[in-house]
Amino acid sequence: MEIESIFSGMRPTGRLQLGNLFGALENWVELQDQGHRCFYCVVDWHAMTTAYDDPGEIRENTLEIVTDWLSAGLDPEKSVIFRQSDVKEHAELHLLFSMFTPLSWLERCPTYKDQIQQIDRTDLRTYGFLGYPLLQTADILLYRKVFPEPKTLLNEYKLIPGLDGRKMSKSYGNVIHMSAGPEEVAEKVRLMVTDPQRIRKTDPGDPDVCTVYKFRRIFDAADAEGFAARCRKGTVGCVECKKHLAARMQETLNPLHEKRQELMKDPGYLEDVLRSGAGRAGAVARETMEEVRAVMGLG
Ligand code: SF4
Structure with missing residues (x-):
């Protein structure tokens, strides 16, 4: 596929998890390093749609996210890194799209229906939440000329379970942050659920039901099958197995942590990155909006 520009974003919900690293960030860095024109955006207005009644942490979380992005290898010299609300053209294009988008299209959106049922702490029967897909559309189309059809770029996704084997989620309390330091990694690995049938070190185990094995296949592919075979024969204990995994994970995550x-020593630098990114994104967005206004008979 020929790529002209890439736009992607994340909601500022706090420190990122391993799922964000392997599910998105690794790929973002690769696309950046391949020389594509990349726009990476902290979508704080999207966060506001579900946190409008308690937006207190959005600003702080924005800086947390940008810190994680830079730690993972995003380079503000190569990629445009910015905050959505700093480029007001996102709101203008969203408004214009809302003029001619039938309500029924928005109401049919499966995510809308799903989230309305699942999130009960906030009343989501608002226009902001209903219009979420339109804002997403505006986010993406601002960085193209008026208007080619955007294509989805899919990447291979490494499924990262939580410490207990369920989906990794803040609400389950089973998360590992991508910026975890060595002690935090060791502690998280210690808490990982293993084969519950295995009582003694000499009991034959089943790695396929063990969270440690799932993590080993991601962080320690070279040794994963060797440990699995020893586990099945009952010739390795879970403590040794976990220690080995923790060491491999620390090797991968320590550079990000450091x-x-x-970066945390210089919060002013993060603000500079966002300011400069907003300037670069804004220049493109303003050009697009001039064309949009002309096409729509405005201005
Ligand atoms: S030895 Fe390793 S793979 Fe086997 S159950 Fe224990 S932690 Fe899991």
Whole structure:
């Protein structure tokens, strides 16, 4: 597929997890390093649609996310890194789309229906939430000329379970942050659920039901099958197996952790990155909006 520009975003909901690293960020960095024109956006207005009654942490979480992005290898010299609400053209294009989008299209959106049922702490029967897909459309189309059809770029996704084997989720309390330091990693691995049938070190185990094995296949592919075979024969204990995994995970995550510590010493730098990104994104967005206004008979 020929790629002209790439736009992707994340909602500022706090420190990122391993799922964000392997599900998106790794790929973002790769696309950036391949020389594509990349726009990576902290979509704080999207966060506002479900947190409008308690938006207190959005600003702080924006800086947390950008810190994680830079720790993972996003480079503000190569990619345009910015905050959605700093480029007001996102709101203008969203408004214009809302003029001619039938309500029934928005009401049929499966995510809308699903989230309305699942999130009960906030009343989501608002226009902001209903119009979420239109804002997403505006986010993407601002960085193209008026208007080719955007294509989806799919990447291979490494499924990261939570510590207990369920989906990794803040609400389950089973998360590992991508910026976890060595002690945090060791502690999280210690808490991972193993084969519940295995009582003694010499009991034959079943790695296929063990969370440690799932993580090993991601962080320690070279040794994963060797440990699994020893587990099945009952010749390795869970403590040793976990220690080995923790060491491999620390090797991967320590550089991110160290970079994060360095970045946190200079919050002004993060603001500079966002300011400069907003300037670059805004220049493109303003050009697009001039064309949009002309096409729509405005201005
Ligand atoms: S030895 Fe390793 S793979 Fe086997 S149950 Fe224990 S932690 Fe899981």
